[in-house]
Amino acid sequence: MAPRKLNAADPAPASVKRQHKADARAASSHPPARPRPLTRIQKEKQDIILEAALEVFSLHGFRGATIDQIATQAGMSKPNLLYYFPKKEEIHRRLISALLDTWLAPLRDFDESGDPFTEIRSYIRRKLEMARDFPRESRLFANEMLQGAPRIAEMIEVDLKALVDEKAKVLLTWMDQGRLSRADPYHLIFSIWATTQHYADFDVQVRAVLGKGRNGEGRFEDAARYLEQLFMHGLTPKPRVGV
Amino acid sequence: MAPRKLNAADPAPASVKRQHKADARAASSHPPARPRPLTRIQKEKQDIILEAALEVFSLHGFRGATIDQIATQAGMSKPNLLYYFPKKEEIHRRLISALLDTWLAPLRDFDESGDPFTEIRSYIRRKLEMARDFPRESRLFANEMLQGAPRIAEMIEVDLKALVDEKAKVLLTWMDQGRLSRADPYHLIFSIWATTQHYADFDVQVRAVLGKGRNGEGRFEDAARYLEQLFMHGLTPKPRVGV
DNA sequence: CTAACATTTTTCCAACTGGTCAAAATTTCC
DNA sequence: GGAAATTTTGACCAGTTGGAAAAATGTTAG
Numbered sequence: 176m177a178p179r180k181l182n183a184a185d186p187a188p189a190s191v192k193r194q195h196k197a198d199a200r201a202a203s204s205h206p207p208a209r210p211r212p213l214t215r216i217q218k219e220k221q222d223i224i225l226e227a228a229l230e231v232f233s234l235h236g237f238r239g240a241t242i243d244q245i246a247t248q249a250g251m252s253k254p255n256l257l258y259y260f261p262k263k264e265e266i267h268r269r270l271i272s273a274l275l276d277t278w279l280a281p282l283r284d285f286d287e288s289g290d291p292f293t294e295i296r297s298y299i300r301r302k303l304e305m306a307r308d309f310p311r312e313s314r315l316f317a318n319e320m321l322q323g324a325p326r327i328a329e330m331i332e333v334d335l336k337a338l339v340d341e342k343a344k345v346l347l348t349w350m351d352q353g354r355l356s357r358a359d360p361y362h363l364i365f366s367i368w369a370t371t372q373h374y375a376d377f378d379v380q381v382r383a384v385l386g387k388g389r390n391g392e393g394r395f396e397d398a399a400r401y402l403e404q405l406f407m408h409g410l411t412p413k414p415r416v417g418v
Numbered sequence: 419m420a421p422r423k424l425n426a427a428d429p430a431p432a433s434v435k436r437q438h439k440a441d442a443r444a445a446s447s448h449p450p451a452r453p454r455p456l457t458r459i460q461k462e463k464q465d466i467i468l469e470a471a472l473e474v475f476s477l478h479g480f481r482g483a484t485i486d487q488i489a490t491q492a493g494m495s496k497p498n499l500l501y502y503f504p505k506k507e508e509i510h511r512r513l514i515s516a517l518l519d520t521w522l523a524p525l526r527d528f529d530e531s532g533d534p535f536t537e538i539r540s541y542i543r544r545k546l547e548m549a550r551d552f553p554r555e556s557r558l559f560a561n562e563m564l565q566g567a568p569r570i571a572e573m574i575e576v577d578l579k580a581l582v583d584e585k586a587k588v589l590l591t592w593m594d595q596g597r598l599s600r601a602d603p604y605h606l607i608f609s610i611w612a613t614t615q616h617y618a619d620f621d622v623q624v625r626a627v628l629g630k631g632r633n634g635e636g637r638f639e640d641a642a643r644y645l646e647q648l649f650m651h652g653l654t655p656k657p658r659v660g661v
Numbered sequence: 662c663t664a665a666c667a668t669t670t671t672t673c674c675a676a677c678t679g680g681t682c683a684a685a686a687t688t689t690c691c
Numbered sequence: 692g693g694a695a696a697t698t699t700t701g702a703c704c705a706g707t708t709g710g711a712a713a714a715a716t717g718t719t720a721g
Contacts, residue, residue, distance in 0.1 A: 317560070398605050404652070
């Protein structure tokens with residue numbers, strides 16, 4: 176439930192800088208002493224706010240979302256919300272960094288010692304499950320990407336790149352061993368990301384095109400079946416394909 | 419250069435409703451007479467504005483973009499811009515409908531009488547070229563989708579669906595003839611959309627992950643090679659694949 | 662009960678937003 | 692050249708936005 180951090184961007188110091196009087200608690204006059212025990216109530220409210228913010232940000236993007244909308248969604252007044260998160264950006268930052276963490280977990284679990292096809296298949300499954308179960312997170316991420324990832328540029332240039340480099344190497348090894356069709360490992364990963372996240376990010380379009388009849392969860396089962404077939408066949412090594 | 423319209427959403431009546439005094443020209447007092455000859459200069463300025471708006475909207479989405487930003491980008495004052503497009507929404511509407519038109523052209527050209535693999539391969543190529551040459555259009559579209567396509571819901575539910583239904587039928591025919599591996603045609607189309615548009619919509623991520631060394635246009639050539647391989651192998655019909 | 666702290670609400674504000682309007686500058690057409 | 696039409700600008704506005712201040716209302720430990 177608490178996977179390793181890709182990048183711990185929310186240490187606390189930043190967010191507590193001028194926290195409500197709560198930090199003077201327990202101690203009396205230490206300069207920037209014991210930052211915050213963080214009440215259970217506080218944690219709860221913060222979660223409610225983050226949940227509401229996810230809803231709003233994922234739909235309208237950072238600029239398009241307003242604190243008022245988030246507050247309403249969270250069932251509280253704007254100033255009350257600002258009591259917990261003094262800055263709009265803070266809320267967004269928290270969401271993004273929490274997101275990146277879980278978002279890349281499936282890729283991290285990519286196991287070199289496993290069977291290539293089993294690994295790829297289960298990676299696709301997991302990504303697809305995430306698109307189904309956490310579409311808002313996916314859209315939040317997509318929104319950030321569309322805008323040029325101003326707030327997470329470093330994260331993707333350093334941490335994400337390192338992770339993908341590592342996994343690309345694994346894929347290459349498998350290819351060298353003839354256990355996987357030779358193909359650009361980076362683009363292979365991109366294509367898995369793209370095809371799976373598509374079902375979250377372009378959900379409206381998918382639903383519209385599939386029509387009313389095919390909109391239950393079945394949609395994702397069909398997608399899984401199709402994608403498995405595509406990637407399994409597409410990456411099965413073969414001496415050559417008769418033209 | 420002027421493909422058939424998917425949906426002519428900008429007839430004129432709406433946009434001329436209270437146009438600058440220009441419409442009183444030529445005639446003198448016809449009720450809603452001759453709507454608009456539309457000067458060459460007007461057309462030019464409008465194009466400049468639309469170009470600037472594309473830049474801004476594709477980056478920030480509808481709500482996130484401001485008229486001031488667009489005006490600055492277009493090198494004119496806000497009131498001046500509003501002289502040409504009295505409403506922010508008008509600009510956006512124009513962009514979207516122009517976009518849909520060209521965006522779906524490749525799919526429309528999908529030819530039943532052609533060879534399945536040739537058709538699919540060239541469809542992928544074209545979509546990839548569009549991602550390369552018109553990334554902003556792609557992002558504008560993606561932005562709209564992420565937000566639930568409030569402004570084009572009907573368009574995708576009717577026109578787009580009809581087009582995809584038609585092409586799905588073509589794919590099914592090919593599959594029945596054993597010329598194409600049996601697979602869900604809708605998800606097949608989705609996967610092509612997803613993988614190709616990914617290179618426009620997630621451009622930052624792609625660049626970051628590929629690293630500085632691989633950022634020239636070569637990126638797209640690699641992608642094209644990879645995707646062709648994936649889809650060609652993935653969809654080649656075979657009696658069965660040994661597990 | 663009450664002092665100390667935590668939370669919430671009310672009020673307010675300055676900056677920004679989409680948009681108006683009339684005057685000024687420019688272009689067009691005779 | 693000059694009247695009429697078009698285009699551009701500057702001043703302005705009402706509504707919204709992110710956020711600050713402080714008063715009001717809990718809550719809790721002694």
